[in-house]
Amino acid sequence: MKPEFEVVDDFVESTGEKKLSRIEFETLKLIDGKRNVEEIIDLSHVNEFITLKSIVSLIEKGLIREKVVKELVEERVENRSLKITAMVLIVIFLLIIFSSFDKPLRFLWLGNPIITKEEKENKKAIRKAEEDFINSIFNSVINYGAEKD
Known part of the structure; x- marks a missing residue:
């Protein structure tokens, strides 16, 4: 099963601002909780490495998380x-x-x-x-x- 990502809906802004690059912002718009990594890469307008790098950056900033783990626990x-x-x-x-x-x-x-x-x-x-x-x-x-x- 390929990992899917969802936007963190309970995100609480810290005192420091989260600045997104244009690529991170475009990648964030592609994440809807239903698309897996391959689909996000296919829909992005940059190469695979850049897209993966922006996904990792969004995870590190706490803006997205992997969806599979949450579903498995609930199941x-x-x-x-x-x-x-x-x-x-x-x-x-x-x-x-x-x-x-x-x-x-x-x-x-x-x-x-x-x-x-x-x-x-x-x-x-x-x-x-x-x-x-x-x-x-x-x-x-x-x-x-x-x-x-």
Whole structure:
């Protein structure tokens, strides 16, 4: 990706004046936040070296900045917040489903339920297995979020 530049919109003038040469001024007029370096060079009326030199000078004077860095940071923050939101919604969904039933995993079985007459004897073991399953899912989501940080 070729770098794009934008005019610094929050530029605060220092006590000293920023004097621009004619070439710097012409280059500054070409920078709109959408054009990359090659397009600016092609549109300028001077050679590549002079144009690049004026771009560097405008950066040093604080009048322009590279746009790509700002967009990448915003994109990363947005992607991260979407992933965290999705993980939280999944955990909430699973907790609602598994806490809504007397036997949370029974609705997943097809045909006859596995639990037979020994249900009273196995009730405690089944409930423990269900709780372990929920805890493992919850811990996986938490660990996934911690790894991303």
